[in-house]
Amino acid sequence: MYVKICGLREPEHVAAAVEAGADAIGFVLTRSSRRVTPERARELAAQVPEHVLTVAVFAGEGPEQVRAATLASGVRAVQLHGDHPHGDFTALRDLGLTLVRAGAAGVDLRCGAFDEDLLIVDAPRPGSGEPWDWAAVRGRPSGRWMLAGGLDASNVAAAIDAARPWGVDVSSGVESAPGVKDTGRIRDFVTAAREAAAG
Numbered sequence: 001m002y003v004k005i006c007g008l009r010e011p012e013h014v015a016a017a018v019e020a021g022a023d024a025i026g027f028v029l030t031r032s033s034r035r036v037t038p039e040r041a042r043e044l045a046a047q048v049p050e051h052v053l054t055v056a057v058f059a060g061e062g063p064e065q066v067r068a069a070t071l072a073s074g075v076r077a078v079q080l081h082g083d084h085p086h087g088d089f090t091a092l093r094d095l096g097l098t099l100v101r102a103g104a105a106g107v108d109l110r111c112g113a114f115d116e117d118l119l120i121v122d123a124p125r126p127g128s129g130e131p132w133d134w135a136a137v138r139g140r141p142s143g144r145w146m147l148a149g150g151l152d153a154s155n156v157a158a159a160i161d162a163a164r165p166w167g168v169d170v171s172s173g174v175e176s177a178p179g180v181k182d183t184g185r186i187r188d189f190v191t192a193a194r195e196a197a198a199g
């Protein structure tokens with residue numbers, strides 16, 4: 001089970017996610033209580049070992065703005081939320097980074113349909129922490145896709161059982177208050193996701 005922890009802002013939480021065994025770590029570079037500057041993302045990404053994917057998260061910005069901020073941040077993947085045309089992903093392909101498309105259950109659920117490498121199927125309001133009907137997408141997405149939206153250590157096993165994703169992605173559910181990550185919750189989430197996947 002691939003596990004991504006998103007919205008990290010502090011070195012101790014990046015370290016906690018890496019130590020817990022996260023596969024990917026996200027830095028939010030768009031409007032959000034979790035927003036960091038590209039320069040801050042670069043500092044945080046520098047402490048992440050090669051085997052953990054670092055991801056810059058955007059929502060609605062155009063490809064040129066995404067390109068500039070991504071290059072400034074030094075991350076290895078770009079995550080685009082919102083109604084992006086196929087051309088936005090193609091325009092970023094030359095960066096040589098992993099491209100991640102994120103959208104709610106109504107979007108095209110075939111990973112790769114927009115030239116992306118990974119797909120995230122999320123709640124209607126990304127980053128809100130609101131659970132949704134995860135079972136509604138069971139059997140529908142194809143390829144390498146992550147379930148997101150309202151997950152936490154207490155419900156991730158049920159969510160995995162309901163939707164059968166390739167991976168899971170969390171932000172609010174590993175926080176003690178909005179925008180404030182919690183080391184113990186990060187560790188508990190990764191453990192719960194891996195135990196659920198192991199059966």
Ligand SMILES: O=C(O)c1ccccc1N[C@@H]1O[C@H](COP(=O)(O)O)[C@@H](O)[C@H]1O
Nearest residue numbers: 006032126127129148149150170171172
């Ligand atoms: O986390 C944010 O603040 C955010 C803002 C804008 C776009 C995406 C954002 N995060 C993504 O939202 C989900 C996690 O949501 P939840 O808080 O766990 O319910 C995940 O895809 C994040 O990458």
